[in-house]
Amino acid sequence: xxxxxxxxxxxxxxxxxxxxxxxxxxxxxxxxxxxxxxxxxxxxxxxxxxxxxxxxxxxxxxxxxxxxxxxxxxxxxxxxxxxxxxxxxxxxxxxxxxxxxxxxxxxxxxxxxxxxxxxxxxxxxxxxxxxxxxxxxxxxxxxxxxxxxxxxxxxxxxxxxxxxxxxxxxxxxxxxxxxxxxxxxxxxxxxxxxxxxxxxxxxxxxxxxxxxxxxxxxxxxxxxxxxxxxxxxxxxxxxxxxxxxxxxxxxxxxxxxxxxxxxxxxxxxxxxxxxxxxxxxxxxxxxxxxxxxxxxxxxxxxxxxxxxxxxxxxxxxxxxxxxxxxxxxxxxxxxxxxxxxxxxxxxxxxxxxxxxxxxxxxxxxxxxxxxxxxxxxxxxxxxxxxxxxxxxxxxxxxxxxxxxxxxxxxxxxxxxxxxxxxxxxxxxxxxxxxxxxxxxxxxxxx
Ligand SMILES: *[C@@H]1O[C@H](CO)[C@@H](O)[C@H](O)[C@H]1NC(C)=O
Numbered sequence: 001x002x003x004x005x006x007x008x009x010x011x012x013x014x015x016x017x018x019x020x021x022x023x024x025x026x027x028x029x030x031x032x033x034x035x036x037x038x039x040x041x042x043x044x045x046x047x048x049x050x051x052x053x054x055x056x057x058x059x060x061x062x063x064x065x066x067x068x069x070x071x072x073x074x075x076x077x078x079x080x081x082x083x084x085x086x087x088x089x090x091x092x093x094x095x096x097x098x099x100x101x102x103x104x105x106x107x108x109x110x111x112x113x114x115x116x117x118x119x120x121x122x123x124x125x126x127x128x129x130x131x132x133x134x135x136x137x138x139x140x141x142x143x144x145x146x147x148x149x150x151x152x153x154x155x156x157x158x159x160x161x162x163x164x165x166x167x168x169x170x171x172x173x174x175x176x177x178x179x180x181x182x183x184x185x186x187x188x189x190x191x192x193x194x195x196x197x198x199x200x201x202x203x204x205x206x207x208x209x210x211x212x213x214x215x216x217x218x219x220x221x222x223x224x225x226x227x228x229x230x231x232x233x234x235x236x237x238x239x240x241x242x243x244x245x246x247x248x249x250x251x252x253x254x255x256x257x258x259x260x261x262x263x264x265x266x267x268x269x270x271x272x273x274x275x276x277x278x279x280x281x282x283x284x285x286x287x288x289x290x291x292x293x294x295x296x297x298x299x300x301x302x303x304x305x306x307x308x309x310x311x312x313x314x315x316x317x318x319x320x321x322x323x324x325x326x327x328x329x330x331x332x333x334x335x336x337x338x339x340x341x342x343x344x345x346x347x348x349x350x351x352x353x354x355x356x357x358x359x360x361x362x363x364x365x366x367x368x369x370x371x372x373x374x375x376x377x378x379x380x381x382x383x384x385x386x387x388x389x390x391x392x393x394x395x396x397x398x399x400x401x402x403x404x405x406x407x408x409x410x411x412x413x414x415x416x417x418x419x420x421x422x423x424x425x426x427x428x429x430x431x432x433x434x435x436x437x438x439x440x441x442x443x444x445x446x
Contacts, residue, residue: 014043016296016324018261025225025259027184028056029149032065037329047073062152063087090151097144101160104137108163120166127167138167142174145181154185158194161185170205179205183226192234199223199230207250220254228265228330241269242279252286260294263287265330267298271345272337280306297321301342305349311365318342319367343368344380351388351399359395370395 019038023031035056039049054069063086067079104127127133145160161182168175179202186195206219227244231237244251245266255262263286270279284306287299295303297320304314321342325335346365350357363373374390377397381388387400 014327017043017327018264019329021259021261022225022228022330025222027180027226028059029152029154029188030184030226030229031056033188034329037332038327041327043327060152061086061090061147061150063090065152094147094151097140097147100140101137101144104131104133104141105163124167133167138164138172139174141167142178145178149181149185154188158182158185158189158191176205180222187226187229190233192230192237195230196234196236196240199227203244216250217254217258220251221258224251224254224259224262228262231269232265232330232334238269238273239276241266242273242276246270246279246282246286256286256290260290261296263290263294264296264298264324264328267302268325268331268334268338271298271302271341272334274341274344297324305345309349309353311346311350314346315365315367318346343376347377347380351397354399356396356398359390359397362397 017038019034023034026034032053035049035053038044039046039053050069050073054066054073057065057069063083066083070079071077108127124133141160142164145157145164148154148157148160161178164174164178165182168178172178179198183195183198183202186192186198202223206216206223209216209219211219224245227241231241234240245255245262246252255266267283267287270276270283273279280302284302287295287302288307291299291303297317301314301317301321304310304317318339322335322339325331325338331338347362350362350365359374359377360370362377363370368376374392374395377388378390381390389398389400390396391398
């Protein structure tokens, strides 16, 4: 029988893969989705990945997962006796813990639909008065919740953790653990609205606690990593991640001090969030400050485009970004949106510097076929995101706005783009009226 040892480490990291770094700040159970994701990507040796998963899952009570991983490693159909014994023992412990908590859970069940559940003080009073509820019961519920979690039964675990939150004092020695456990369990059952609530609760707790600065920094670093999982799944997450990571100095400081690699996720969020373009200025400042500690194709893409105005390099970086995103569990679902918005950024910036561009030149810059590029630009203009006109005959795009010097462009573009484009829209309107009289036939308007 092969027993993986404690010394087994994650396979040698791939150039842009952040999984090993991210896993340092995640709960063991939260790492499984990331590891399984890597397992189906071709960037690591599959055998080594599976061995690492087996090593990790062995430290939990998820016996079925252990057995399944052994099978995938072809370690034989016959399960070692030790594993069967472990399974029996786990089930026995679960039973014991459940029987300890059963009377109190029955009471909770009875009270569930009454108004009392809404107010935890009243709820606790009734439990104490009518159901002989004692502080040991809270401890038992906590132990059961933790054990269920260890066994991979996250759904049931959240119920007991919810109960704990309801009856526990924030001074309870386990309170912080309950907050973390609940957040992890909600993430693992993909309940993003509950996870977001737990994330806010935890943040409030950490920000108002008496931690030493070092402890607080550590806690925030964890919260940032867990937050990424929530933010890229909850519909409001792409605003909230910018709000928390970029606009809250305590969290930005934690990122810069402890985990500058998180800039990848912040940059991705800003790129795909068209409504938050004014975050670009601050983001680029941070990316430049940290560029000696951390850079990847995504942060470099922004530098190429907004610091160096190097479109050719931006285009090449965008190409690399796609590989990075495709292999990053946190942001893989944003790939198409990312590419669409990154192209839009190149186009907007390009157009602000050049007054008239040919579609074929632009298609080349964006790695698109000329016809696709034209359709794409037409859509942009049609959706009123861009003040430009297309001359199909000549294959030209002509911008409504006057060209700017790169320096002007940087200042103007980054400083409150939304206000600026409103102003420009008016300006362009007037200019267009003059121009139209000269050559109204050759233009298509959208
Ligand atoms: C998430 O959890 C909340 C609270 O437990 C529950 O009301 C809701 O139905 C859950 N949502 C999903 C999608 O499971």
